[in-house]
Amino acid sequence: MQSADQKSKWFTRFHIDGPLFVGLLLLAVISAATVYSASGQEWAMTQRQIVRIGIAFIGMLVIAQIPLGAIERFSLPLFAIGVVLLLGVLLFGESSKGAQRWLNLGVATIQPSEIMKLAVPMAIAWFIAEHGIPPTKRRMAAAFILLMVPTLMIAKQPDLGTSLLIACSGIFVLFLAGISWRLITFFAVAIGAFIPILWTFLMHGYQRQRVLTFLDPERDPLGAGYQIIQSKIAIGSGGIEGKGWMQGTQSQLEFLPERHTDFIFSVFSEEFGLVGVIGLFLVYGFIIFRGMIISMRAQRVYQKLLAGSLTLTFFVYVLVNIGMVSGLLPVVGVPLPLISYGGTSMVTLLAGFGLLMAIATNQRLVMHD
Amino acid sequence: MKHRRVTIRDHHAESALFGRRVFVSLILVVIAFGVLLTNMYHLQVVDHQSFQTRSNDNRIKVVPLAPNRGIIYDRHGRILAENRPVLSLEVTPEKVSNLEQTLADLQALLNIDAQTLQAFHDNRRRERRFNQVILLDRLTEEQAARFAVRQHEFPGVSIEARLVRHYPYGDAITHALGYVAKINRNDLIDLSEQGRHANYAATRVIGKLGVERYYEELLHGSIGYQQVEVDIHGRAIRTLSIEPPVPGQDIYLELDVELQQFAYDLLADDRGSIILMDPRDGAIRAMVSKPSYDPNWFAQGISYAQYQSLLNSKHSPLLNRSTQGGYPPASTIKPQLAILGLEQGTITPETRIWDPGWFQIEGVDHRYRDWLAWGHGWTDVTSAIVESCDTFYYDLALKLGIDAIHDDMIRYGFGERTGIDIAEESTAVMPSRGWKRARFNQPWYAGETVSIGIGQSYWTTTPIQLAVGTAVVANRGERPVPRLLHALQEGEVVLPAVVETREPVTLKKPENWDVVLNALNLTVSSIKGTAHRAFADATYTSGGKTGTAQVRSIGQEEEYNAEEIDERYRDNAMYVGYAPAEDPEVVVVIAAENTIGGGGSVAAPMARKLLDFYFQQERDDAKR
Numbered sequence: 003m004q005s006a007d008q009k010s011k012w013f014t015r016f017h018i019d020g021p022l023f024v025g026l027l028l029l030a031v032i033s034a035a036t037v038y039s040a041s042g043q044e045w046a047m048t049q050r051q052i053v054r055i056g057i058a059f060i061g062m063l064v065i066a067q068i069p070l071g072a073i074e075r076f077s078l079p080l081f082a083i084g085v086v087l088l089l090g091v092l093l094f095g096e097s098s099k100g101a102q103r104w105l106n107l108g109v110a111t112i113q114p115s116e117i118m119k120l121a122v123p124m125a126i127a128w129f130i131a132e133h134g135i136p137p138t139k140r141r142m143a144a145a146f147i148l149l150m151v152p153t154l155m156i157a158k159q160p161d162l163g164t165s166l167l168i169a170c171s172g173i174f175v176l177f178l179a180g181i182s183w184r185l186i187t188f189f190a191v192a193i194g195a196f197i198p199i200l201w202t203f204l205m206h207g208y209q210r211q212r213v214l215t216f217l218d219p220e221r222d223p224l225g226a227g228y229q230i231i232q233s234k235i236a237i238g239s240g241g242i243e244g245k246g247w248m249q250g251t252q253s254q255l256e257f258l259p260e261r262h263t264d265f266i267f268s269v270f271s272e273e274f275g276l277v278g279v280i281g282l283f284l285v286y287g288f289i290i291f292r293g294m295i296i297s298m299r300a301q302r303v304y305q306k307l308l309a310g311s312l313t314l315t316f317f318v319y320v321l322v323n324i325g326m327v328s329g330l331l332p333v334v335g336v337p338l339p340l341i342s343y344g345g346t347s348m349v350t351l352l353a354g355f356g357l358l359m360a361i362a363t364n365q366r367l368v369m370h371d
Numbered sequence: 372m373k374h375r376r377v378t379i380r381d382h383h384a385e386s387a388l389f390g391r392r393v394f395v396s397l398i399l400v401v402i403a404f405g406v407l408l409t410n411m412y413h414l415q416v417v418d419h420q421s422f423q424t425r426s427n428d429n430r431i432k433v434v435p436l437a438p439n440r441g442i443i444y445d446r447h448g449r450i451l452a453e454n455r456p457v458l459s460l461e462v463t464p465e466k467v468s469n470l471e472q473t474l475a476d477l478q479a480l481l482n483i484d485a486q487t488l489q490a491f492h493d494n495r496r497r498e499r500r501f502n503q504v505i506l507l508d509r510l511t512e513e514q515a516a517r518f519a520v521r522q523h524e525f526p527g528v529s530i531e532a533r534l535v536r537h538y539p540y541g542d543a544i545t546h547a548l549g550y551v552a553k554i555n556r557n558d559l560i561d562l563s564e565q566g567r568h569a570n571y572a573a574t575r576v577i578g579k580l581g582v583e584r585y586y587e588e589l590l591h592g593s594i595g596y597q598q599v600e601v602d603i604h605g606r607a608i609r610t611l612s613i614e615p616p617v618p619g620q621d622i623y624l625e626l627d628v629e630l631q632q633f634a635y636d637l638l639a640d641d642r643g644s645i646i647l648m649d650p651r652d653g654a655i656r657a658m659v660s661k662p663s664y665d666p667n668w669f670a671q672g673i674s675y676a677q678y679q680s681l682l683n684s685k686h687s688p689l690l691n692r693s694t695q696g697g698y699p700p701a702s703t704i705k706p707q708l709a710i711l712g713l714e715q716g717t718i719t720p721e722t723r724i725w726d727p728g729w730f731q732i733e734g735v736d737h738r739y740r741d742w743l744a745w746g747h748g749w750t751d752v753t754s755a756i757v758e759s760c761d762t763f764y765y766d767l768a769l770k771l772g773i774d775a776i777h778d779d780m781i782r783y784g785f786g787e788r789t790g791i792d793i794a795e796e797s798t799a800v801m802p803s804r805g806w807k808r809a810r811f812n813q814p815w816y817a818g819e820t821v822s823i824g825i826g827q828s829y830w831t832t833t834p835i836q837l838a839v840g841t842a843v844v845a846n847r848g849e850r851p852v853p854r855l856l857h858a859l860q861e862g863e864v865v866l867p868a869v870v871e872t873r874e875p876v877t878l879k880k881p882e883n884w885d886v887v888l889n890a891l892n893l894t895v896s897s898i899k900g901t902a903h904r905a906f907a908d909a910t911y912t913s914g915g916k917t918g919t920a921q922v923r924s925i926g927q928e929e930e931y932n933a934e935e936i937d938e939r940y941r942d943n944a945m946y947v948g949y950a951p952a953e954d955p956e957v958v959v960v961i962a963a964e965n966t967i968g969g970g971g972s973v974a975a976p977m978a979r980k981l982l983d984f985y986f987q988q989e990r991d992d993a994k995r
Contacts (some may be wrong), residue, residue, distance in 0.1 A: 238414040238422025251430045255602040276415040294393050303521040306389050321403050330409050
C-alpha cells in the first residue's frame with residue numbers, strides 16, 4: 003500500500019482533502035455534462051463553464067494552502083472590507099436587472115455580497131470562538147447584530163435570496179456554537195407568530211399574489227406559475243430512468259425557462275430520472291457528510307464553527323434550489339451549487355471548500371506530527 | 372481578558388457540545404433530503420404519467436393536412452377543374468411586433484392597394500389567433516422576388532404556396548361545373564351537423580355549386596395528420612409521424628367541353644339555356660346557362676363588390692337557367708298532349724278540326740288566338756304538331772281537362788325535379804286544381820285549361836325537364852335521369868357512373884308513339900314543318916318541335932311586334948328535338964329568352980347548328 007500512502011502524502015502536502023475533492027470533481031463533471039445538454043449542445047457555453055470550474059478549482063486549491071492562523075486573523079478585516087464595499091454598492095453600485103449588486107472598481111466589477119458569503123461565517127465564527135462556546139447571551143446578541151448589518155444591506159439591493167442565505171450562514175455558526183434550545187424555540191415561535199401579521203398588515207397585494215402563486219402555480223399558468231409548472235413537468239416526465247442525456251424535450255425544446263442556470267436541476271431530473279436524482283443526492287450528501295466530519299475533527303473552535311457553517315450553508319443552497327424547482331419552495335433565484343451555469347457562485351463556493359480543505363489537512367498534519 | 376477566558380475553557384465540553392449540534396444538523400440534513408426525495412418520488416413515479424402527458428402536450432402538435440381535391444375531366448379527359456399552385460403572401464399578426472408599420476412597409480414594397488389592405492383586416496377578424504392571414508393572394512413573380520430579398524426584415528410574414536382551384540374554361544361551364552369557394556360559417560354549421568367537420572380541419576374551400584357541390588364528398592378526399600415536435604416558439608423541429616391525406620377522387624363528366632363551348636357561343640348575347648343530352652342514358656353532353664360568369668372569381672376569392680354586381684344584375688347570371696329557369700314550355704309540349712289525347716280516345720290519328728285562326732269556349736266571348744291569324748284550316752293531330760296549330764290544342768286541352776293533363780304530364784317529369792346530379796334544381800310548375808288553390812286560393816278556370824294546351828298559363832318547365840320530356844317521347848316511354856357524372860377514377864380503375872331511370876311512360880296503344888314521332892320528324896322534314904327551314908339540307912335525320920312562348924299576355928286586339936315592345940317582354944324562342952330520327956342518340960333543348968323571332972326562326976337554327984356540330988364531331992371521331 004505504499005503507492006496509496008504516497009498518494010495520500012502527496013494530497014496532504016498540497017492540502018487536498020481526497021474525499022471532498024473526489025465529490026467536488028463528480029459535481030464538476032455532472033455540471034459540464036448538464037450545461038452542455040441544457041444549452042442545446044452549445045459547446046462554447048460548455049467550454050466557458052469548464053474553464054470557470056477549472057479556475058474555481060485552482061482558487062480552491064490556492065486558498066487551501068493558506069495557513070489557518072492567517073485565515074483566522076483575516077476574518078474580521080475581510081468582514082470590514084465587505085461591509086465597506088456593500089456600502090459602496092448602495093451608494094455607487096451598478097444596476098443590472100433592477101438590482102444594484104455590482105461595484106465597479108475600475109479594474110473589475112465585483113459583487114461584494116459574494117465576499118460576504120465567506121466573510122460572515124468567518125467573522126461570526128471568530129467572534130464566538132474567541133470566547134468559547136456556548137456563547138454568553140450578550141456575545142450572542144452582539145454576534146446577531148454583527149450578522150444583521152450585511153444581511154440588511156444586501157436585502158436593500160435588493161437581493162432577498164442572498165441576504166437570507168448569508169443570514170443562514172451566521173445563524174448556523176450560532177446554532178453550532180450551542181445557543182440554547184429555549185432560545186431557538188423562542189425564535190421559531192416568534193417567526194411563526196410573525197407570519198400572519200406579515201400577511202395581513204405588511205404585505206402588498208401583489209406580494210400576497212406571488213405567495214399564492216407559489217402555493218398553487220396552476221392559478222397563473224402563463225404568468226408567474228409558468229416556470230414552476232414547466233419545471234415540474236420536466237421533472238415528472240423524466241420518470242424513474244429519465245429521457246436520456248440531451249433527450250429531455252422540456253429543456254431541448256426550450257419549454258423550460260432558465261434551464262442552464264437556476265432550473266438546471268429540472269433538466270438533470272428530466273434526462274436522468276429518479277435514478278440520476280438519487281445519485282446526485284448521494285454525491286451532495288457525501289460532500290456534506292465529509293464537511294461535517296472535517297468540522298468534528300477540527301481542533302480549534304473557530305475551525306469547527308467555520309467548517310460546520312460552510313457545510314450547512316452549502317446544504318441550504320442545495321435544499322433551496324431543489325425545493326424551489328420541484329415546487330416545495332418559492333422561486334427565489336438560487337442556483338444549484340456547483341452545477342448551475344455561472345462563475346460567481348462557483349468561485350465563492352469552491353473558495354469555501356478551499357477553507358474546508360485547509361482546515362481538514364491542517365488537522366491531519368497536526369495529527370501526523 | 373482573553374487570557375483569563377482561555378484558562379477556564381473546557382475543550383472537551385466544547386467538542387461534545389459541538390458534536391451534539393453536528394449530530395442534530397446531520398439528522399436535519401437527512402430529514403430534508405428525505406423530504407426532497409419523497410417529493411421527487413411523487414413527481415417522477417406517482418404522477419409520472421400525468422406529467423408525461425403534459426410534456427407531450429407541450430411538444431407534440433397535430434397538424435391536419437388537407438387532401439388534394441379531385442380533378443374534374445370532361446368525357447374525353449380534358450381538364451375542367453384542376454388545382455394550381457399559387458404563391459400568396461401571408462401574415463401571422465401575432466408574430467409581428469408592429470403590424471401597422473409592417474403593413475405600411477409591405478404596401479410600399481409591393482404596391483398593395485387600400486382595398487386589399489381592408490380585405491386583409493376583414494379576413495384577420497375571421498381567422499383564429501396565430502393563424503396565417505392572406506394579405507396578397509396570387510403574388511406575381513416580381514412581387515415574390517422583391518419580397519424574398521427583404522424577407523428577413525419581415526418576421527411573421529411569409530410566402531406560402533397553396534393550391535387554388537382553377538377552371539380553365541371559365542364561364543362556359545360555370546352552372547354545370549360549379550365552383551369552390553372559401554368555407555363560410557354556414558358551411559361549417561352544415562359540416563358539423565353532418566359530422567363531417569373533422570375532415571375539413573385543414574381545408575380552406577368547399578364546393579358551392581354544380582358538380583363541385585354535388586360531388587363534394589368524392590372530390591374532397593380524407594384529411595391526413597402530421598404529428599410534429601415543436602419548440603416553445605411553435606417552430607416545427609421534426610415530424611414524428613404522418614398519416615397522409617387521401618386525395619379526392621378524380622371524376623369524369625359526360626360533358627364534352629367542345630360541344631359545351633360551341634353551345635355557349637351559340638347563344639351569343641341571348642339569355643337562355645341549351646341542353647344536349649343522350650336520351651338513352653341521360654348523359655348530358657352540354658348544358659349551358661347564359662348569362663354566365665367566371666367561376667375562378669369565387670375560387671380565388673371574390674370581392675364584395677364583384678359579388679354584389681352578380682347578385683344584383685337584372686339578368687340573374689347566378690341562376691342556372693337549365694335547371695332553375697321556369698320557362699313556359701309553349702308548343703314544345705304538344706307531342707305529350709297529343710299522346711294523351713290519343714291514349715284517352717279524345718282524338719284519333721284521323722280526327723280533324725277546323726281552325727279559323729281562333730278558339731272560343733262555348734258561350735264565352737273571349738277568343739283564344741292561333742299564332743297564324745288566318746288559321747290552319749282543317750287540321751289533324753299530325754299537322755297540328757308539324758304546323759304547330761294552337762286551335763287544335765286549345766280544343767284538345769279543354770276536352771282532356773286539367774286533371775287528366777296534370778296527372779299525365781307528371782309522368783314525363785314535368786312539375787318535379789328530374790334528379791340531375793346538381794343540387795340547384797327547381798320543380799317549375801305543372802299546375803293543377805290543388806296547386807292553384809294552394810297558391811292563389813282560387814278555383815281553376817276552364818280558360819286556363821285552354822292556355823295549358825299550348826304550354827302557357829301557369830305551366831312552366833325547366834329546360835332539363837323539357838330534355839327529359841322529349842327523351843321520353845324519343846325513347847318511346849323510357850324516362851332517363853339526366854346525369855353529368857360519367858365515371859370516377861378509383862385508383863387505376865375507372866368506374867362508370869350508375870345509370871338511373873324513372874318509371875317509364877307506358878301506352879295502351881304503343882303505336883301512338885309512332886303517330887307523334889312521325890309528326891315530329893315531319894316538323895323537320897316536311898315543307899310545312901315549322902323547323903323545316905332551319906334543318907334544310909341537314910346530313911342527318913331528326914325530329915323536333917318549335918315553341919314560341921309569350922312572356923306577357925297580349926290584349927285581345929293588340930298586335931305583337933317584337934321590335935317595338937320592351938326587350939324584357941319579347942317572346943321566348945324554344946326548340947326541343949332529337950336525332951337521328953330513327954334511333955335518337957341525342958336530345959336537344961334550346962330556350963332563348965326575349966328574342967326577336969320565335970322557335971322556328973331563332974331556336975330551331977341554333978339546334979341545327981348544334982346538331983351539325985355534334986354529328987361533325989361524331990364523323991371526325993369515327994375517322995380517327
